[in-house]
Amino acid sequence: MKLITFRRHPADAGRLGALLSDQVVDLALLGDATGEPLPDAMLDFIDLGPQAVAQTAALLDDIGDDMPLGAAQPLANVTVMAPIPRTRKNIFGIGLNYAEHIAESARGLDTAADMPEKPVIFSKPPTAIVGPGDPILHDASLTQQLDWEVELAIVIGTRAQRVAEADAMSRVFGYTVMCDVSARDNRRAGQWIVSKGMDSYAPMGPCIVTADEIPDPHDLDLWLAKNGEEKQRSNTRDMYFKIPHLIADLSAGITLEPGDVIATGTPEGVGAGRDPQEWMWPGDVIEYGVDGIGVMRNPVIRAG
Known part of the structure; x- marks a missing residue:
């Protein structure tokens, strides 16, 4: 399934929806109409566990074209938000996880040129999250080096504590797209949270695709363009540390929930890796995506 968080009006709270072609099914309304209770928020749905995905998919298949009145509406009539508008704790970021990016970072950012022995981990606070179409804020008093990074993001589905690599993929609920916006001139003594964690620096979406729909997350094209000019294109097969390793490494000391x-x-x-270096400025628009998941588009605007 492709799951979104959406609202009908600007003042509305986000609601959980399933994408069916160009229609959005409000899962809580569907549950009310069918006597199969379903939550109205993404995190509550994830909390139900893997069986909720299978049961909801089966319910949608059984209903087919006989959708209860009012449970579905055109996607064009709603505003799509970040699929998880506010995570319960910081987003875990992985730095320097593609070989060519390690090389360009060594040239442009004076990071180590050697492949890391263990995953490089940083975090972004929940307040950094924005959704499709939301602006990325450029505050010239804080940065003159605002950069882009398209990434595949994993959403954890079940508690993971000291998980072995062989069992790690069973903990994945699904996948989404993220841009790791970075103020390169705000790295502080090797610490990245200010550089990576300012408001609007974690655009996420447009949906979460459940893990059953992506049999191999290590074979997905990902790309990014600025103002229509392609800047990044690669495939997740080129990750240095694969997803099972990342989950095992993090969960060895930090419980994933x-x-x-x-x-x-x-x-x-x-x-930062280009010659000459390029940055994002107010008026720019970035588009980026991961095959099988979706495309994001965010304008850059002046903060304040």
């Missing part, structure tokens, strides 16, 4: 998000790193093509 339902709804936690791991952004798996970006390939080459970031602005």
Whole structure:
């Protein structure tokens, strides 16, 4: 399934929906109409566990074209939000996870040129999250080096504590798209949270695709364009540390919980790695996507 969080009016709270072609099914309304209770929020749905995905998919298949009145509406009539508008804790970011990006970072950002022995981990706070079409804020008083990074993000579905790599994929609920927006001139003594975690620096969406729909997350094309000009294109097969390793490494000391998000790193093509270097400025528009999941588009605007 493709799951979204949407609202009908600007003042509305987000609601959980399933995408069926160009229609959005309000799952809570569907549950009310069919006597199969379903939550109205993404995190509550993830909390139900893997069986909820199978049961909801079966319910949608059984209903087919006999959708209860009012349970579905055109996608064009709603506003799609970040699929998890506010995570329960910080997003886990993975740095330097594609070989060519490691090389360009060493040239442009003075990071180590050697392949890391263990995953490089940082975080973004929940307040960094924005959704499709939302602006990325450029505050010139804070940065003159605002950069882009397209990434595949993992959404955890079941609690993971000291999980072995062989069991790690069973903990994945689904996948989404993220841009790891980075203020390169805000790295502080090797610490990245200010550089990576400012408001609007985690655009996410447009949906979560459940894990059963993506048999191999290590064979997905991902790309990013600025103002229509392609800047990044690669495939998740080029990740240095694969998803099972990331989950096992994180869960060795930090319990992963339902709804936690791991952004798996970006390939080459970031602005800092170019000659001359390129940055995002107010008026720019970035579009980016991961095959099988969706495409995001965010304008860059002046903060304040």
